[in-house]
Amino acid sequence: MAQPSRIIDKTAAELAADIREGRLTSVEVTTAFLDRIEAVDATVKAFLHVDREGALAAAREADAAIAADEEASPLAGVPVAVKDVVVTKGLPTTAASKILEGWIPPYDATIVERIKAARMPILGKTNMDEFAMGSSTEYSAYFKTRNPWDTGRIPGGSGGGSAAAVAAKMAPLAIGTDTGGSIRQPGAVTGTFGAKPTYGSNSRYGLIAFSSSLDTPGPVSRNALDAALLHEVISGHDPRDSTSIDAPVPPVAEAARLGASGDLTGVKLGVVKEFAEGAEAAEPGVIAAYEAGVEQLVKLGAEIVEVSCPSFTYALPTYYLIAPSEASSNLARYDGVRYGLRTGDDGKHSLEEVMSLTREAGFGPEVKRRIILGTYALSAGYVDAFYGKAQKVRTLIKRDFEAAFEQVDAIISPTTPFVAFKFGERTGDPYQMYLADLYTIPSNLYGGPGVSVPVGLADGMPVGLQVCGPVMGDDIAYRVAAALESTQDTPLADTAPELEGN
């Protein structure tokens, strides 16, 4: 394989080393990615907002700091794209919703503060399903993002923008958020790497809330090590988030390097019996690519053990009660009173009517669907049967995981049952859309980590393999994923079709 000739072909780790050792400057690197955005984003449409000026200013500062021998973070100078659900001071943040159009946050999310402290320039804000509700980015209120592998197909969701930006080499790294699979499923269908860290290990402060007990920010990259490096930049306890875990960050970069050595001797990998038996089985191509990946893992010394997680069967309905319930409350604040869109403020409408008109005009169909679903699930007379029952099943799902992790080190599965589908294919039937997260949702309900690593192609479209670890066992997931990468001659992410530039 030829050495990458272009800056944008390099991994984040390579770029960081080049910048640190003076072979490249952050300004050169950042400029290369900004130019790439300019060249291909008209086609991909991954970005809602590009901050060329801000990114270059940060790059200059990073270069100055490195020149001054300031203690540099492992990713100093490497640019990153940020999903638009993460609040960035002075940069428009909309969560891809009309209701937040034009809102400029006065503060930074904790993870953005950490990105800035690590001297990583922020390229811009990436597209997503509105308020992170969706699996195709088709529910963005602004525009659809295209899958760089086939621009007639979706890039996954909700973080389709971050995944597509990395897949199209418009950014070496991106930030995503994962509530039911929104980092991992877009990773799988765009041939990129995505990690949902342990819930509570990465601060949610400044993350526009969808479902508070599930939302987790995490890295998107082209390989496990790059993701692990970014993971370590953003991770760690945050006193501003009460659900933040006050414990050392699992050594994920070390684990990724260990995995890259290609030895999984003694590692037990669980395969969930109930996934294979599911009525909504994965596409044959997905299963074939996944099984080929499992064979590779066995060759590296891993032992495959079947585990039973009977409650996983109920994970999808459980999720679609808990997440919309919390969302119905989290999204109540968008009322046109303090910020964002205000509709009907013409002197003819009462305050309550203005609030109602604003929400009617500002929210898209999927957001409304989930607010209604959640409001219903929490209503007097129904709350015990829906929200309450779902919480009980959630406990059972956690127990299934805990029991499984007594037998195995990690659990593997396909990341998502199907490859990137065509635009419009699943918007008509919400359930068909929701199935995209069939395999990713359980770890959100449990709170443990899950990563999606490219494993192969099915009909020319990328397939991802998911590795789930125990709570605060993010390192094992990275290790297994990096080991799988080591079996691939060319990283899958590097084989994406070259896009037409302009």
Added chain:
Amino acid sequence: MTKLNSYEQAVADYEPVLGLETHIELDTNTKMFCGCPTAFGAEPNTQVCPVCLALPGALPVANKAAIEATIKIGLALNCRIAEWTRFARKNYFYPDMPKNFQTSQYEEPLCEEGYVDVVVEGETYRVEIERVHLEEDTGKTLHVGGATGRIHGATESLVDYNRAGIPLVEIVTKPVPGTGALAPEVARAYTAELRDIVRSLGVSDVRMEQGSLRCDVNLSLNLPGEAWGTRTETKNVNSLRSVERAVRYEVRRQSALLDAGERIFQETRHFHEATGETSPGRSKEEATDYRYFPEPDLAVMEPSREWVEELRTSLPEPPRKRRERLQEAWSLADKEMQSVVNADAVDLIETTVAAGAAPAAAVKWWLGELSRRANETGDELGALAITPAQVAELQGMVDDGRLNDKLARQVIDGVLAGEGSPAEVAAKRGLEVVSDTGALETAVDEAIAANPAVAEKIRGGTHAAAGVLIGAVMKATKGQADAGTVRKIILDKLS
């Protein structure tokens, strides 16, 4: 016109059942879920941040000082402190509530099952506490452009979020039956006792006029021997006196409705300070389903038993014990002390005594002249524009002979009118006892000359007649003479 029964008739026919919900703003330095300051009266929207404005992405962190204060209140109210407790979201839309949900507590309050004993007319009533929980306050909406400051007719609504997120403790009693005709007094005594307990803990300034203690009064009536009736909840009850009046009004109103065979609607009513009446607010029938669920943004709280016991031992002297101690120190009879308590003057008198006045004098001023002034204007005693220190200063001037009682009352007029301290008022108004005996002797001579017949009587030994001459001298000196001194001069001259 709302029909009203006479109170006496109402309580002769029906049995009232009380219930009180009290909200107390804690005076923690920072808000409940963020680091914003909590000072009262700041410029609108200057004490706000992403968290209390509910900006997208902001998250709450619970204020430990507020949790501690709530546990103290719970302990002082003889409650059980939860070993496992959490916050819950109370969902409803309101423009001055930034998140459109209130972070409160639902099924797992911090404190449960306590009681407060109050004494009314020599009887002890036990008011049982159902729960004490912690929540956050809302902002304040100001409707401008309308005639009355209310939403109707307003052209604009302005919201001040300074108060949004201030820690609020809600204390809910169980229904209180068996108070009969004394329901208003029991309601008032409970509120006063609660206020004194909380004030003694130093966790809130519990000032009803500033809204740091707010009271909702629940009341229902039932015929003797029958099940409890439907209750109304009267809000906006902002003084002890109003608590009493609100109960009295609802007893009269509900009894008239029941007499007429009508039913009582379970509804929220508003109390009107000016008229002492209540009017319907939003009825519960159309009220919101709050869709409570556990707050996923906040960790559960598990107050350790060691901490709770530590707080228990740190509790100050309960107000009831304190009153017993003060009664003894002030040498007051039970009845006098009861009057002091009823007038809500314990703190005022204690502070006045601490500022140097004799207990008897302090009691005399506050229960006498000052209570009369408060009654005239319908104010609480503590709301009068005179401080205990000023009362002590006034009494000091009397003790020094610089003021007599009559002059002292005029000085009070000046202090209440905002003219300054007693000394300043006396100086400005020229209200000093005339101690120049030369001037007094001249005045006495003039009085004797003008009233020869009276003078003759006194010379004859009828000393009681001196009153006429004293009066004349007082009139001539515009009351600024000391009556004792004048009497002595007269008797000296005429004996």
